[in-house]
Each structure stands twice: as C-alpha cells, then as structure tokens.
Amino acid sequence: MNTFGTIFRLTSFGESHGAAVGGVIDGCPPGLELDMDFIQSELDRRRPGQSRITTPRKEADKVEFLSGVFENKTTGAPIGFIVRNENQQSSDYDNIKEAFRPSHADFTYQEKYGIRDYRGGGRSSARETIARVVAGAVAKLYLRHLDIHITAYTSQVGDIALENDYRIYDLSRTEDNFVRCPDPDIAEQMIRLIQEVRYQGDTIGGTITCVVKGTPIGLGEPVFGKLHAMLGSAMLSINAVKGFEYGSGFDVAARGSEVNDSFYNDNGRVSTRTNYSGGIQAGISNGQDIYFRVAFKPVSTILREQQTVDMHGNDTIIKARGRHDPCVLPRAVPIVEAMAAITLLDAYLLSKATAPLHP
16 A cells, blocks of 8 residues: 555555655646756655754755656646665664564564565664655646645653644744744754653654645545545544544533534625634635644654564564664655645545536
C-alpha cells in the first residue's frame, strides 16, 4: 500500500539510504502551472540540517521532475519526480544490524517481510515523506485557485503548549522561528526544551495544529468517505503520529447545549455562530474553518543505552549512533500541511464527480 488518494493519487517509492526517494502523482488536472520555486521552498521546510534543533544530516533535497509537465504546466499525464539521496552514512547503523530498536519498525518489518533495510530504517524512514511534500505542494498550487489555504504550526512540545484556540495567534509568524510556533515567547521555551533533551541523548514529542480556511461546503461523503475520516487517515499515515482529533475533539464530552453550532443567516449565507464541529458536520465540510490536531510521539531512536532483543532472540543492549532529530515537530509541520492539501484536493475532485445534475 504505497498509494494514497482516489482521484488525486500519490504513489511514493524509495528508502532513506537508497539512491533516491520519489513519487508518481496521478489524477492531477491538466493546465496547472507549477511554481517550481514554491515546490522547492516546501521541500526546504522539510529538509534535514535546517536548524540547530534538527538532525545535522545535510541534504539539498532538490526535486527533479521526470514526466507529466510541459512548459511548466501539468499535462494530465502521471507526474514522476525524484529527490536524490546525497549524504547517507550507512555505517552509523552497523551496530543495530541485527538488533531491534525499541518502539521502531525494525521488529515488525522483519517479522512481516523476513527482510529489512536497517540503514536509517529503509522504507520506514521519515525520508519517505519527501514524496508527500512534493505532491502536497502541487495540491496547494491547485487549491490556491479555489482560495483554500492551509497553515499548520507546532502547538505543543512536551509540557509546553499554546492555547487550543488558533484564532488568538498570528499564524503568519509561524515561520519566524526554528520550531514553527506562532508565539515567539513560547517558541523560545520549546527550543530550549528540545535542546535540553538533545544534550541528554533523549527525544521529545508534541502536537501540531492545522487550520484550513476557505473550504467550500460539500466536501466529503456521509458514510465511509467522511472528510474527517479522510484527514484522519492521512495524518495517521505520517511517521510517528499517534493521535488525531478535529474540532472540539475529546473536549466534546459535554452537554449538547454547550457544543452545538447554531445556524444563522449571515447576509444571505448560512453560517454558524460557533465552530465546535471543526468545519465538518456529518462527514461533510460546512464552509467554516477546518481545524485539527495531530499528536507525534518522541523519536524512537535515542542516543542512550536501551534493552532489546536481537534477531536470534537474545537479550542485548544497544546504543544508537548517527544523526537523528531530537523532535520531529518542526520538520513535520510542512508534512501535515502536505497531507491535508492532498486530501482536500482529492475530496474536491471527488465532489465534482458526484455533483448533482442541474438541467
């Protein structure tokens, strides 16, 4: 299962320490002008080595388009692309060649397939998300024409958290700091915490909040194709994601009179006075802001001794080496945005396929 989407589809390929990672985008409408600088800028937001709180692995992550584009516009044919790996240090993983890293994919991959690429996790590496960011950037360019805009930001690292109401922050400031948090004071606290756990050879998790503005009414299906289920599936497919909630989420454990979104006539347009539903009702977008939160676990590879078992069933001790993120959140922000963009464009194209007939 290396393909995501129904009409707008992404198939990704490649491993962390292979020759390249890449993908094929199918179902992209023809005639979309591709802003190559924008696509590369999205990859730059995800790439390693961009700040003192990310992995020091140095990769340019320059995308090469191989097909489906002519004179900078999509042709409707499959869009093939690659990003070459240039800075692998595979020897860093020799000491875990036969050992299973705790909470990592090593054990389950070995048991399922009988073989695994231990260098950087192979296919389980977050380097696979390069393909998602490229496809997400293409989707964002299409969504611009629909006036749909997506912004994600780091809302929690460890026990340092922003208030849940995204409306009180200036989201345009998200890119002003390394951790991609719109509150500069909280951002500094988050950065200090990430540096602290890094010096201790440890890692830390947190949450990312994503806000979608301009979504039209009618995206999503009422039963198995619910829009929030599509978004949940997209987010939970990202490496290290352990939870997803939209709208009020688990805070919805309240009285109906407290969380119902009452309707009113807003100058001829039906709107809601509140948005506890998170812009989605009965699985279908209602025109309000869509907002959701995604929980990321701490990176499993820590630079400390850990008890584990090797491939022969022997108890052993491992201590990982190499270049690893102490916290995935700063680099995961563009990935969350990308998967949201892919999902929303797919839902939009699906809505056109199921539009009612108007004689």
